[in-house]
Amino acid sequence: MKPAVFLDRDGTVNVDVGYLCHPDQITLLSRAIEGLRLLRDCALELVIITNQAGVARGLIPPEQLPVIQRAFLRLMRSNGISFAGYYSCPHHPEGILPGYRRACDCRKPAPGLVLQAARELDLDVQHSYVVGDKPSDVQLAHNTGATGILVLTGEGRKHLENYPGDCSPPHMVCDDLYEAARWIAAREGGSSRG
Numbered sequence: 001m002k003p004a005v006f007l008d009r010d011g012t013v014n015v016d017v018g019y020l021c022h023p024d025q026i027t028l029l030s031r032a033i034e035g036l037r038l039l040r041d042c043a044l045e046l047v048i049i050t051n052q053a054g055v056a057r058g059l060i061p062p063e064q065l066p067v068i069q070r071a072f073l074r075l076m077r078s079n080g081i082s083f084a085g086y087y088s089c090p091h092h093p094e095g096i097l098p099g100y101r102r103a104c105d106c107r108k109p110a111p112g113l114v115l116q117a118a119r120e121l122d123l124d125v126q127h128s129y130v131v132g133d134k135p136s137d138v139q140l141a142h143n144t145g146a147t148g149i150l151v152l153t154g155e156g157r158k159h160l161e162n163y164p165g166d167c168s169p170p171h172m173v174c175d176d177l178y179e180a181a182r183w184i185a186a187r188e189g190g191s192s193r194g
Helices: 032-041 064-078 112-121 135-144 156-161 177-187
Strands: 004-007 045-051 085-089 129-132 147-151 172-174
Touching: 004 112, 032 045, 032 177, 045 112, 064 085, 085 112, 112 135, 129 135, 129 177, 135 147, 147 156, 147 177, 172 177
Parallel strands: 004 045, 004 129, 045 085, 129 147, 147 172
Antiparallel strands: none
C-alpha cells in the first residue's frame, strides 16, 4: 500500500470560478504545478477528490464532468504531473435534479471517495494527506485518519477567519499548495521512496 495526497481541485489546484462547467475555465493557481512536482518527487500518489454539487443544482450538465476531467488531466500531463485517480461527487441533498438530489457517502466530508480510491488504488490512507481550501476537506482527513491541510487559496482564508466549531481543526495551515507540498515533503523526508 502506498500513501497519497488527496487534493481538492477548485481553489486548491485551479482557480475556483464558482461552478466550473467548461474546460476553458480551468486556470491553475500560482505555484500549483511546482507544489505537485514536489509531491510527485516524494513518490506520493496524487488523487483528486472533488465535490461537484453544480450537477445536482442544475448548473453543470452531467455530461460535462468527464469533459472537464479529461481537460484537467491533459493539462496536468502537459506539465509532467500524473494523477493516480480522479473522483468527483455530483450529489447534493438540496439539488434540483432528481437523479442527483440525495445525501450520499461520497460528498466531502463523507469518506466514500477516499475509501473507494484506497480500495481501487491500494492506498494507505492512514499515512496520507488531504489538502483543500474548505473545512470539509480537513474534516474528510479526520474522517479517514489522514492528515488534513487547509490552504489559504480559494475560500481557505475566509474559512480560517471563521472556522466552523463543528469541524475538526486542520493539522496544518499553508498559504498555498506549494507550501503544503513543502511541509509534506519535509515530513516524508524530502526524497523519493523508491
